[in-house]
Amino acid sequence: MTAMDDRPLEAGALISELEGHLLIEATRAEGRAEAARFTRSLAWLTDSQREEVEARFQENYLALTRLSWERTAQRGRELRAEYEERYRSLRRRLCAGFLFGAALVLAAAVVTTVSSG
Template identity: 40%
Template sequence: MTRGSHEVPYGNPRHALADEAEGYLLAHVHIDQARREAEELCAGMPWLTAAQAEELAGHYVRRRLDVTRQLLHGTVRRAEELRQEYESRYAGLRLALLRRHAACACALLAGAGTVSALAVLLTR
């Protein structure tokens, strides 16, 4: 699913419509599942009037969707935290690797310079 501003944070913008459609379909799957659960709950309470069963089912569906929404928001928040942690760690590892390569290059240049200087001194 995409964010509220319809930006595509990590993916290709061409896939935004597909992501939006997938989110829409997933939302309807959750709604249908909540309705089925509400119907099963009401079926287990035969003493309820039709209006009471309808009210209970509506309340159940709303509450179930609120819980699902909270869980999804928590998952998205945690995924963002992990992404930031991994990006930070990756940047640190990349910097360390760059420093090591720079140190190796400097050592190679110093060694080549030393060998070159020794070769010049020995040939004189």
């Protein structure tokens, strides 16, 4: 149970949320490292300018990464929809083929029975 309400915790949702937090924190660390690497090449910056450039770099890095994640998630949803539609189509064709085959076997059995009798 959560501390805020009486709903039971769902393990999958909790794990997903934790993974999300860890991913964002790792991305922030990457952004900080890249910002520091970038500003090291700008030796003429004052300390306050360096801090401002690093802060803006980190913000942009996180925004671009988030946009990339959103695009990847959107493409994943699109692919899932395409694959699900393809699966349904193949399943319909398979069922139709099976029913057609069963009808042929039944018709052959009827013809054989009528011919024998």
